[in-house]
Amino acid sequence: MIESISGFQKKIDQGATYVNECEAAFKRIEEKDKDLNSFISLNKEQALESAQISDERIKNGESKRPLEGVLFSVKDMFCVSGTKTTAGSRMLKDFIPDYDATVISRLKNAGAVILGKNNQDEFAMGSTNETSFFGPCKNPWNNKFVAGGSSGGSACSVAARLSTCSFGTDTGGSVRQPAHFCGTVGLKPTYGRISRSGVVAFASSLDQTGFFSLKVEDVFKTAEVLSGKDLMDNTTSSKEVPKWSNNLELQDLKGFKVGVVKEFMSTDLDKDVKNALDDSIEALKKRGAEIIEVSLPLIEHGVAAYYLVATSEAASNLSRYDGVRYGHRSEKAKEGQVSLDEFYTLNRTEGFGREVKRRILLGNFALSSGYIEAYYKKACQIRRLIREDYFKAFERVDAIIAPVASSTAFKLHEFDGKPLKKFLNDYYTVTVNLAGLPGLSVPVTKNKDNLPIGIQLIANQFQESNLLKAGLNLEDEFKFYKEVPNV
């Protein structure tokens, strides 16, 4: 059974070896993941090699690196040199990069072991993991339900104790929502905190790497190692990265102001989620926090603005997948037998799934001449205004508490043929990405279907420390990490 980082390190200190732990993890994955489908591919050879190096370092008396031997898995959006990186798509099903994403090389340098690549929605487009070319990832607490998305596999593998920590990407909630569905902690840091270099792009101005683990402290230990300026990504910030690992002590919340968003409280939340939110607000109050109502008047336009910006950027980012240099090339696209237009059409029609095509069409429409003013540019204006509303709210509060989604995990196929309804489910998460803010999902309880409920904390840009402080209190109150799914 996979522990938290500190639990894992204690085990090593008591004589366990990294290689044995790594082998045990693979055994467990092979046993449990057949039905869950949280991994697209495993990385056995490299993982064991890395674990062996960790053992040798310990034997040679070298100091432990920050994530020495810790068992990680990463969403299949992250390029790992020599390892298949599919983005959950047929387009890249055989793609093997010869370069590491910056976060992957930093992870390796910190001593971590990468067990394999997690399942996900195709190109991170979806909130159920059902758009994956490799089939849906199931919820570890109840296999009739989805793990969420787009980083469903990452959340599932951590919840099912298959990996200690996992990487996801969060463009509109893709870390926080599956964390909520699967009962793990999920952190999405501030936009610009973490390099996107070598991470398959969905929507560049919204994408951010995030982390899953069972404990709040672990996502922050991981974030600390991976954050900071990267010369390979122009949009990373050179702001100093706080030493979160030195501030993992629980502190009460005296003088800490928590905002409750008026517009979020008047929506029709599921009763279980509403109760969990109320209980969480009470818990923070009990620990000294002052609760203040704030307003985000334009939030109702958030989903529309988000889907226009995200699909516009996605349509552009996915133009590179043409089957010329790499990626899916149609059997029918034979030399001298098809025109260039047919060549592109065949490769892209076969390579992309329905949801990806829907978004490419939507994005290209939003950017096309005659429509760009009404759609893409208008969405950018709304985005700016929503961001200003958040900034205004953060003049009064240290963090905002909110639901992650209006319900617990969806049933498999619940949204087949209802794309718009699925989009609207992203109401509580997408504006955080539009404003470039950090968000944290902390699991607090379960409903009668045995499905977890997480609560979202949101802070101002580069104020992740506030999420840590409030998150540790929520975690301490509900101690959800003690719950183990029966997989």
Next chain:
Amino acid sequence: MSNWDVVIGLEIHAQLQTQTKIFAPDGASYTEDVNKNISEISLGYPGALPVINEKAIEHSIKIGLALNCDIRSNSVFARKHYFYPDLPKGYQISQFDLPLCEGGHLEFSLNGEIKKVGIERAHMEEDAGKSTHRGGYSLIDYNRAGVPLLEIVSKPDMTSGAEAAEYARTVRSILRYLDVCDGNLEEGSMRCDCNVSLKPAGQKELGTKVEIKNINSFRFIEKAIDYEIQRQAAMLEAGEVIHQETRLYDSTKNKTFGMRSKEEAMDYRYFPDPDLLPIHVSEDLIEKIRKDLPELPIDRAKRFTSEYGLPEYDALVLTADKALSEFYEKTAVNCKNPKAASNWIMGDFLKRFNDSGLELENIKIKPESLGELIVLIDRGELSGKMAKSVFDQMWDSGDKPENIVKEKGLSQISDPDEVEKIVDKVIHNSPGQVEQYKSGKDKLFGFFVGQVMKESKGQANPDMVTKILKEKLES
């Protein structure tokens, strides 16, 4: 043509000479083996992000300042979308509504008249790879993909092929003075697209423009435009309608022909590239670059007229090319006779040079040597005629003038004692002619000069010969 006003604007793509590509660390030279200078960034691999090359920005600012443009303190990269196999990402990173340089102008002289052409904008972008089509399949070389370009867009201020060609020459001259682009039209390091339209004389609104793409010499720019003007005028006069289209120029037929119509033109769906922050250029940087700008051709021409007393025409010819102006100036400084240096270079030198088809750095004659040759003439050691023959040998061998003079015994005899000895000998050997001359046959003076020159193998200083002969014969 008087029924029609001609409107011409040029778009010049200049490849910037940088070590690496505009957004990637791979080398920016593409003369090597195919697909050598590539990386996951220039090939548009998943997750690869562009990283701006600061040098490309500096080069662009230099050009912008030299073209009298305003440099925007925050300019934005935008994505221009189209599908083509040599465009790896499915979009070109360019600049759209917020380019780096805007609103400049350029002056040059055309047939003695000063012309001023406005510069609309100059924006940074990346070059595409190169496709080679082989019937049923195509080959792509991505070495060029991501090489930095600055696209210089003129205002539609020109009215003839000759003016447009001279404008393009002037732009190239500036690029070379700045040492930021080698400006080679044939190799494509500078590419020129010409927009040509006609409208009824005096009419305000512009006619439909036709774009002529990728013309590979200045002479062809002039010819292609002149052909296009006539083609459009003939069409309009026959009551036909000009359609917006892109045409190519065929230099062997001296004709333009249609390539694609803009009606099927694409929607490029420009939007700001979210992978790149706006380029922020500080006032300090702009001022620093402005201060370090080298002397530009028009300024150098002005200096040549004031400092060396050259006529304006000579100054313009000598400064049109950076290397030539430097060659001239070195020669002038060496011989301390700027006018003579100008005459030599504009005359014998440029004639041999233009015939040779060589680049200036490849010719054998050095400016120091040409300067020395002029010194020898000025010191009276070489006659003008002898100097021309020495120059020819210098051109062929690259040898110094003194060596040639010594080797061939060409040096002029200017020592009065030496000349007097020869004169005495000639007078001694021609008593009859001396007698006749003294009795009034003045015409015989030429005979004596000829004899002295013959005796001295042509080396006696002619002025001195005349002077001494006169003294001796008339004493």
